[in-house]
Amino acid sequence: MSHDGAGPRAALRSVALLTAGMLAVPALAGCGSDDPAGKPLAGADIAEADRAKVADGGTLRWAVDTVPDTLNTFQADADTTTSRIAQAVLPSLYRMDGQGRAVRNPDYLESAEVVDTEPKQVVLYKLGQQAVWSDGREIGAADFAAQWRALSGKDTAYWTARNAGYDRIGKVERGRNDLEVKVTFSRPYADWKSLFTPLYPKEVMGTPDSFNDGAREKLNVTAGPFTVEKVDTDEKEVTLTRNARWWGDPARLSKIVLRSVAHDKRISALSKGTIDLAEIDPGAAGRITAAALPPAKSGSTPLAGPGADRSAADALRSWAVANGSDEEAADEEITARKKLRKKAEKYARRQKALGGFEVRKSLEPAYTQLALNGAEGPLADERVRRAVARALDRADIAEAVLEPLGLPAEPVGSHLALAGQAAYADGSGALGEQDAKEARALLADAGWVRGGPVEKKKDDEEEAAGAESEKDGTSGSESGDGEDADDGTYIVGEDNDKEDKSDKEDSGDGSGGSGGDDKAPRDSGTGTKQLNQGSAPGAYAPKGTAAPARAENAPVAKDGKALTLRFVLPSGPGSETSATVAGRISKMLEKIGIRTDISKVDNDSYFKDHIASGEYDLALYSWPATAFPATDARPVYSKPVPAADGSLNVEQNWTRVGTDQVDQLFDQAIGTLDDKERRSLIRKADSRIWAAAGSIPLFQRPQLVAARKNLANAGAFGFRTPVFEDMGFLKKSAQGPSGSPAGSGSAGSPEAKRPEESSGD
Structure with missing residues (x-):
């Protein structure tokens, strides 16, 4: 996918100096004796079980987002399902372990190590003796x-999406025997462990x-525990079958069916028994959790589902109308009551079916960020981007998303790794903590000051009121917060009224409003007579009165234009979390005088038409974690450069914010074979990415997975690469009280009986 930039990034000398000053201390943040990588915030939740307890056979039906357009992961249209297959x-x-670090897979490799660095880096792979392709040929x-030549970038006839690392290989040859492969690099490459995974024949x-x-x-x-039996685009599923030539631990499952199911249809598919495993959203997780609760007493109001919001009075009123003398109204009410009863019965049946599932939860190896488009407009000025970043309470945002799910609510401290990974360190100090006062100072330095467009009443009565207040001898330039106001007058109108209330709710201590009537200014303590509680909105406060609490939050403006940022969000199923986060961010920015114009767009066009094309100021999207940030993160944060056709080549840097220094640090890290030194370079690069404020990491994404209770070794994997041969359904003797309901059997085993239900929603 090509990405065209919207315009050159503004470069101001004062901004560069500000950045350099902020980086002086954080560059040393990772030099202590304690390992800043820490531990993963959440582990895998996969109902881990010994293989001996897992039954042989059965079919696992696994919901995925798509039937992939290609099974070649190195092509541009490969997706997450391609990678899963x-x-x-x-x-x-x-493969990745529980800490998000690359570990050798013993099913294929006896060993792999750098055996020489001078004059060239040489890696020697020793393959397992039994490793063979499904046609019986040895892997060698x-x-x-063949994979090196295809991905080296030298032959343009290959339609490759990426060649990072392969372009540094000088030659690949047989070692001392067929089980050895010797790879010689033309340039040092630290992330050599990222290569040949997956390996194609x-x-x-x-x-x-x-x-x-x-x-x-x-x-x-193929050469894994499973083979690809068929890709059925009509049925929207891919079927994998057990590989008879697999030399490792035999796969417990006979088949895995990867079935494409939209996220908003997954709760229905689970209740109908057509899938056994699915990533779900918080709403669906709530339904499954509720299904495990004791059923409501007969005749009582349901706790959820159709009719749950009807009070006893509503029910009594409905009964009265249905049994009243108005026949037409009674008929309509009886019909409505029947429809509601059918919906409630259907909901109850589905809830009963969902009782066979449980929610397994962890944190995805991915984080959500706020992206700031620095190509043009106000955010081209680094001071404005930094002001936006300093206004954010990232801990509050993480808590809002993760605490209700019972997951650790810690803001992410790095762009390049997650807690527990070797390269992780909290580099946010390069930007600074949340500080509204500092944020407003940055805006002022960039020319954005308070006193933006505010509608002012100019009728005769108000002018007279202003003249009367001048008679009192008070000075209109004094404000209760100790800061000079623009003209000494503060207008409290209807819109600001609503903002006062929301601020009081956010603060929790009432400090955001005046107490009592929000339209009355707070008492300054000077003894000045206050406006009557019944004063009309828009009236002028007497001179000398303290400024309203939100005066410092008035819109900032430059050249008569208020600072308003376009905030683009996806609108499809599963976008509720994005909407919640965007709402909180908007309120935080409002407190420093920045307004946001939130625009919800279709999911399918979100990236192509808005993010990749640069048609946004603010946006929310996620990046996956990687064990190889020097290689994989470079195109995300590298400085955009002009292309031959005059466009801007941004690679995957959709914020269009980058620096030469970040690029240099990535280049050094890629060529540094010493692990400790490479981690230090990665952390320094992250500090500088923080300081540039092109993207602000917010929280690690929640991972919620619905799984049949008797399904073992599958669910919310967290960092871990799935071990497909260990997945399966527990033997009946191994199932505990929380296993599948008595008599139902294993949903994936041959004797299972699957619940059926009409397909209407």
Whole structure:
């Protein structure tokens, strides 16, 4: 995907000096004796069980977002389902552990190590003796060499989406025997463990035709615990079957069916028994949790579902109308009552079916950020971006999203790693903590000052009131907060009234308003007579009266134009969290005088038409964590450069904010083989990304997964790469009290009986 920039980023000398000053201390933040990486905030929740307790056979039906357009993960249209399939059917030389760190996969590798660094870096791979492709051929150097040639970038006939790392390889050759592969690099490459995962057979990588088209809809040769049986676009599912030539621990499941189910349809699919495992949103998680609660007493009002919001008075009124003398009204009410009863019965049936599931939860290896488009407009000025960032209470945002789910609510402190990963360190100190006063000072330094467009009444009565107040001898330039006002007058209108109330709710201590009538200014303590409680909105306060609490939050403006930022959000299913976060951010920015214009757009066009094209000021989207930030994060934060056609080549840096220094630190880290030194470089790069304030990490994304209670070794994986051969349904003898209901059997086992229900929603 190509991304065209919207315009050059403004570069001001005063901004550069400000950045340099802020970075002087945080650059040393990671140099202490304690490991700043810490531990993961949440572990995997997969109902881990010993393989001996897992039954042999059965089909796991797993909800996914799409049936992929390609099975080749190195093509541009590959997606998360492509990667999930590759994990199950192809060699992964390294996989992620519970701390998000790359660990050797013993099913394929006996060892892999750097055996030489001078004059060239050389890595020697020793393959497992039993590692073979599904056609019986040994995995070997020919497969490594074919993948290197396809992904090196030298042959443009290969339609590759990425070649990072492969472009640094000089040659791939056989070692002392068929089980050894020797890879020599032309330039040092620290993230060599990221290569050859997944590893495709030479039958796929050998020619441009086989690479471009041969692996889009089928993989004839694989080497994992499962193989691809078929890709059915009509039924919207991919079927994986147990690999008879797999040499590792035999897969417990006979089949895995990856079925495309929209997020807003998953609770229905779960209740109908058509899927066994699905990532879900908080609303669906609440329904499954509620299904485990004791049923409401007969005749009582349901706690949830149709009719849950009807009070006893509503029910009595409905009964009265249905049994009243007005026949037409009675007929309508009887019909409505029947429809409501049917909906309630259907809801109850589905809730009963959901009783066989549980919610497994962790934190995704991904974080949500606030992106600030620095290509043009007010956010091209780094001082404005920093003001936005300093206004945010990131802890409050994380708590709002994660605490209701019972997950650790800690703001993310790094752009390049998550807590527990080797490169993690909290670099947010390079930006500074939340401070509204500092944020307003940054805006003022950039020319955005209070006194933006405020509608002022100019009728004769108000002018007379102003003249009368002058007679009192009070000075209109004094304000109770000790700061000079623009003209000594403060107008409290209807819109500001609403803002006062919301501020009081946010603060929780009543300090955001005046107490009593929000339209009356607070008592300054000077003995000045206050306005009557019944004063009309828009009236002038007497001179010398303390400024209303929100006066300092008045809109900021420059050249007569208020500072308003376009905040673009997706609008489809699952976007409720984004809307909640955006609402809180908008209130926080309002407190420093920045207004937001929230625009909700269709999910399908969100990235293509808005984020990638730069049609936004503020936006929310997420980035996955990686064990190889020097390689994988560089295109996300590298400085955009002009392309030959005059456009701006931003790679994946959709904020259009970057610096030469960040690029240099990434380049140094990629070529540094010493782990400790590389981590230090990554952390320094992160500090400078924080200081540039192009993107502000907010929270690690929640991971909520609905799973059948008797499904083992699957669910919310967190950092961990799934171990597909261990997944399966517990033997009946291994099921506890929370297992599947008596007599229902395992939903994925041969004897299971699946609940059926009409498809109407």
